[in-house]
Amino acid sequence: MNPDSLKREAAARAVDLVEPGMRLGLGTGSTAKHFVALLGERVRAGLDVIGVPTSEATRADAEAAGIRMSTLEETPALDLTVDGADEIAPDLSAIKGGGGALLREKIVAAASARMVVIADESKWVETLGRFPLPVEVVPFGVAPTTIAVEAAAVAAGCAGRAVLRRTREGHAFVTDGGHLILDLALGRIPDPAALAERLAAVPGVVEHGLFIGLVRTAILAGSAGIRIETARAVRG
Numbered sequence: 001m002n003p004d005s006l007k008r009e010a011a012a013r014a015v016d017l018v019e020p021g022m023r024l025g026l027g028t029g030s031t032a033k034h035f036v037a038l039l040g041e042r043v044r045a046g047l048d049v050i051g052v053p054t055s056e057a058t059r060a061d062a063e064a065a066g067i068r069m070s071t072l073e074e075t076p077a078l079d080l081t082v083d084g085a086d087e088i089a090p091d092l093s094a095i096k097g098g099g100g101a102l103l104r105e106k107i108v109a110a111a112s113a114r115m116v117v118i119a120d121e122s123k124w125v126e127t128l129g130r131f132p133l134p135v136e137v138v139p140f141g142v143a144p145t146t147i148a149v150e151a152a153a154v155a156a157g158c159a160g161r162a163v164l165r166r167t168r169e170g171h172a173f174v175t176d177g178g179h180l181i182l183d184l185a186l187g188r189i190p191d192p193a194a195l196a197e198r199l200a201a202v203p204g205v206v207e208h209g210l211f212i213g214l215v216r217t218a219i220l221a222g223s224a225g226i227r228i229e230t231a232r233a234v235r236g
C-alpha cells in the first residue's frame, strides 16, 4: 500500500471515534486532509458535528466538505482533535509543523479533551529529531532569534542549524499568523522537554513544534494493518 493509502486508512479509523454532537479540532496536512474528507462524507449522511480548523487550508477543505465550522472564540472547549504529525515517539511526544500550522495546531490541541494523531508508520521513531524541528518566530529580529534558537538547542544537549523556511519560489514562508518558520535540524533530540523549555524562553519565538503531553492516542497505518498506541498518562 502506498503512503497516501496508509494515511487514508489511519484517517478512516479516526473517523470511527467521532460521535454525534462532538466539537472537533481539525488538523492540517495530507493525513488530516483525508480525515476532513471522510468526516465530510459522514456529515453529508447526517452526522451533526462542529469543527474548528487549525489552518486556513483546513477551513477551506472543511467548508467544501460541508462540515459546520466554528472558532475557538465561539467554541473554546473541544472534545477531540485529530491531526497528523511529522514524528511520533513511544511516549507519544511528537514533532509537528511540517505544514507550518504548528501554532494553531497546538492551541487547538490544548483546547481539546483528547488529541489523536493519525499517520503512516514511517512517522514512528524511537527518538525525535530526524525531522527538522519547526520553530515559529516573529519576523522582527529574525537574525538574532535564529542565533538564540541554535544556542537553546546546544544548551538542551543537541546542536544544529536553524534555517529559515522558504517557499518553492524562494520567498520566506509566512504562517497563517503572519510569522516565519525556522527549521532546526538536530538529528536527535535527547531531551525534548528540556529543549521545549529552552525554546519557549527565547524572545521572538512564538511556538515550537514539540508536542509533549498532548497526544493521547496515535493511530498508525502500516503494511501489516493499523496499530494504536495510547499514552499512559498525559496532562496529569
Ligand SMILES: O=C(CO)[C@H](O)[C@H](O)COP(=O)(O)O
Pocket: 027, 028, 029, 030, 031, 032, 083, 084, 085, 086, 095, 096, 097, 098, 099, 100, 101, 102, 105
Ligand atoms: O504538523 C503538520 C502541519 O503543520 C502536519 O500534521 C504534519 O506536517 C504531517 O503532515 P502530513 O500528514 O502531510 O504528513
